[in-house]
Amino acid sequence: MNDTASPDSHLQSLAELDQIIHAPARLMILTYLYVVESADYVYLMRLTKLSWGNLATHLGKLEEAGYVKIEKEFQGKKPHSTIRLTEKGRAAFQVYKKSLQQILDDLPD
Amino acid sequence: MSDPISLREAEKKAFTTLHNDGLWDIMIGSILLIIALAPGLSGRLGDFWSSAIFLPVWGVLYLVILWVRKSVVAPRLGSAQFSQRRNARLRKLTILLILVNIVALVLGSLVLVLGWTSGWLVPALFSLILVGGFSLAAYWVDMNRLYVYGLLAGMAPLAGEWLYRQELASHHGYPLTFGITSGVIILVGIGMFIHMLMHNPLPTPEV
Secondary structure, eight states: OOOOOOHHHHHHHHHHHOOHHHHHHHHHHHHHHHHHEEEEEEHHHHHHOHHHHHHHHHHHHHHHHTSSEEEEEETTTTTEEEEEEEEEHHHHHHHHHHHHHHHHHHSSO | OOOOOOOOHHHHHHHHHHHOOSHHHHHHHHHHHHOOOOOOOHHHHHHHHHTHHHHHHHHHHHHHHHHHIIIHHHHHHOOOOOHHHHHHHHHHHHHHHHHHHHHHHHHOOOOOOOOHHTTHHHHHHHHHHHHHHHHHHHHTOOOOOHHHHHHHHHHHHHHHHHHHHTTSSSSSHHHHHHHHHHHHHHHHHHHHHHHHHHHSOOOOOOO
């Protein structure tokens, strides 16, 4: 534990966290995608309690960052999307988790 | 060191969310129902057929559950593929449950061959096997209610034997005690299924 770190350095560390992941909704989405191989929209919606539109917006940002891959297909006549974490997303999540843990551990009591 | 993001809890929630629809509870309850109904049928059908007749019933029920899961549950709860670790645990569970069944079969045969059917040994062994099987299942699939089902099912042979010895029930009390146990589990399953339907309406279709 680093007891000599100033409060400013902690705030600086917070600012350096991956801001794509740092949004609560996207952190939730990535956490669940990290523990499953793949999931569809409805499942993520139920788990995260996000609305359809909100989920689509956040997934769009994650896809843009290259953190998730969205595969669209048709099940009969209905469109169906399968979402999975990319290797880049998995690595970014691991770095984020480690950094957050470090920041929390370094915070003074 | 505290973990700000519990991946284990997230994985557990991800798994149980998809399996809290009550369908497997209905299946488990219906499997236990055979123990309640078989003694009553054995007089007419014989010991073998009174049990074997339930196999096609289970087969049909299993197919119905798969159909309900695909056409009623999946559109409401969605679907996911789980990690290799979770799939490995499910495979281990299947193997363990098969082993438990083989042990039960061997012990049951030994007891019959040795003629120990009149004491408390059979209900005690049966009880242990049920508690052990359900506890293993509860542990491997992270579903705490299976521990309760295990206790309920484990008490059934002992309570049944006691009722039988008090001349309060026939057939070692199994129709009564297993009837109640399976009824409770099936009712819980139906309750969970209705709860799932009420709290998870069909979402707006993807566009």
